Amino acid sequence: MNHEVIDGIPVLWAPAPGPLEAALVFGCGARDETFRTLGVTHLVEHLAMSTLPRLHHDHNASVDLTVTEFTCSGRPEQVVEYLAGVCAALGDLPLDRIDQEAGVLAAEGGRAADPQTAELLSHRYGVQGLGLASYSGPGADRITVEAVRDAAARHFHAGNAVLVLTGPPPEGLRLPLPAGTRPDRSTAQPVLLDTPSWREEDVPGPGLALHGDVNDFALFLAVKVLVHRLRETARHRHGLSYDVSEGAALAGRSSGERVIGLDAREGQEQRVTELLWEEALRLAREGVTEEELAEEREGLREIWTDPRAVVHELSHAAAALLFGEEYQDVAARTAALAAVTPEQARQAVADALRTALLVVPCDVEAALVQPDGSPLPRHRCVAHTELPSDGQVFRPGLADRLRFSAARRARLVVTGTGVWAREPDGALHHVPFDEVVAVEVRGPGRVVFGRDTCFVPVLPDLFAGLGPAVRAIDAAVPAELVYHASALRPAD
Template sequence: MNHEVIGGIPVLWADAPGPLEAVLMFGCGVQDETLRTLGTTHMVEHLAMSTLPRLHHEHNASVDLLTTQFTCTGRPEQVVAFLAAVCEALTALPLERIEQEAGVLAAEDGRVADPATAELLSHRYGVQGLGLAAYRGPGADRIPVEAVQEAVDRFFHRGNAVLVLTGPPPADLRLPLPDGERPDRSAALPVLRTGPSWREEDVPGPGLALHGDLDDPALQLACKLLSQRLRDTVRHRHGLSYDVGGDAVLAGPGHGERTLCLDAREGQEQRVAELLWEEALRLARECPTEDELAEEIAELREVYQDPRSTTCELGEAAGALLFGGTYQDPQTRLAVLEKVTPDEVRQAFAAALETVLLVVPCGTEVDPKLPDGRPLPRRACGTEGELPPGAKVFRPPLVDRLRSSDARRARLAVDGRGLWAREPDGTVHHVPFTEVVGVEMRGPGRVVFGRDTCVIPVVPELWAGIGPAVDAVDAAVPGQLRYPASAFRPAD
């Protein structure tokens, strides 16, 4: 791997078969947004790409949780022209096209993580940072213009960019981006829950997340081994699942989430969840065999030695530059993995299981226990309790109370500190005004989103005489967090 600097931007390149590939990578993504500005980075990417002429070579752009990437493949002169055009577009975005591109974004309806991973991240981090993966935000037509310009100024400059190439940089390559300071990535993202816990969610199958050191080779092998065991058991032996997937999500220097998620055949969600947890407990209690570890090492060796992995390796090195990590070449990583013992794998996984978050599809009945027999705590949105004394209380409309005993037991309460909503079973949801991350304005009503994933609708369909409650929300929540409901989405 070669390292140069062109126009103040690090350029990493290595020879690889095929035409020249280029990836201009910026260290910004969904994790850098807020619920109110969700979609801003994607809007920047669309606006920049909208300026390009019709091209007859492969090109694309994408936004994920951590990065924004502009990619192309072609002859050297095509790559040079593409990169120059993208950089020039980022310095003068056509903000007048926001309305049109909002419609395109709504039609695309992109996601940055699979549903189970997204829900696991939201439970770990709340409605912020990586946890935003589970949310759609106010809608593409509600992205503030000023947020788009602020994102460009903060992130899309040479101080926050790396270019990777699968060949030597062309002699006439230029990257006309403005100067800027790289964002400080030295601190880990704030975590709401270190675990362990489980909950039901609207996901196609169960999944789990482990918080820990992403550079720990023993934990890496443990997660690979668990994935393979589940593939053998849930898919091949029982025929209950098609996909067993996993991911590593960076949350700070060296630390983050390792996730493992499965889909499930309809009606078999409970059995798949049980098998997932059984295999997790077995790995925490029993050492894997030497043969099992040898199989995982052999698979990694094949991946690392495949010449097609060059682009992935370049991307790993670029990510290390952008986020303050340390890149190790495949040979070094493989040598470290080969020294890991079966007991180190078991110990690493058992320790990580103390941070586990488990998510299962709604209606799935499970009773998971930790390795020492303790019940895995179940987390629900809301707790048992009473409404605060002195708060102003609202009830459902009279017609609903006449028809339903549930409506007669439900209550909404508000005071200067926040909102409370009591369900018919006595569960109380609470959003302090200091924890509000967004307020959707639906005509005379409001939908209030809390950082801790709780959502309380303050709408006339649910509560009678809500005017004072709406006034309290508007008085307590800053105006920049309030937004009208998207015209692209039906109210639900």
């Protein structure tokens, strides 16, 4: 791999077959946003791309949780022109196009992670950083021009960019980005939840999150073996599932999450959930064989040495550079994999299961036990069962209480420190005012979103006489966290 610097930007290149490929990688993604500004990175990307003339060579741009990439392939002069256009646009965004591009984003509806990974990251990290993955936020039409300017200035500059190329930098290549300082990535995002639990979400199948060192090759290989075993049992043996997926998310230097997700044939969600958990426990208990590790090493070697993977390998090195991680090349990774013993792989999963999070589709009852024989607890927003006695109490309207016996149990309580709600089934929710990440205004009502993924709807079709509750919320929450519900999507 060759290193150069052009206009203050590191350029990593290595030869590969085919037309010249380029990726301009920025060290920013959805994890750098807040609930209030969710989607702003994607909006910056769209605004920049909207300035380009019609191009006939391959080109694209994408935003995931951690990086934003502008990619293209073509003749060297096409690559030069594309990169110059992208850089010029990022330094001078067409802010008058925000409304149109917000509409495009709403139509695109892209997410930074698959559903299970997204939900598990939110459970683990709360509604901040990586945990924003499962949220769509206020909506693209609620992103302010100040937020766009701020995101562009903080992240889209020469200090936060690396260019990768599958050949030497072509004649005339310039990267005219504004100067800037690389964001500090020296500390990992702390987890909000490190005790094992399960919960229901709107997901197509179960998912399991294992927290740990994402550069730990023992855990990496063990998860590969687990995925293969699940594919064998859930798909090939029982025909319950089509796809077993695996993903990883980086929370900071080495620390992060490995996620395994399965989809499930309708009606088989419960069984697929049990299979996932039982196979993970069995691996932690009985371990893996040397043959299984050898199979996974061989599979990885095949992927890593494929000549078509050069641009991905370079992007991997670019991300390491941007996040202050040590880049390990294919030879180093292959050697690290070779050193992993079956006992290390078993131990890595056993360790990670102590903080495992499980997400299951709605209506699955996950009656599962942990390795020590105790039940895997269900996540509850509030551990105790009593509402506070020192607040203003709101109940459903009289007509609802007469018609629906369940409505008689529903309550909203507003105290000096936060909002509480009891659902008809007795489940409690609570958002302290100092943990509010956003308040959505829906006509005379409000929805209060908390940092730990709990939210409380303060809406007139649920509770009567809400005026004092709404006034208390508006007085307690900073104005910059309050927004009016998006006009781009139907209210739910």
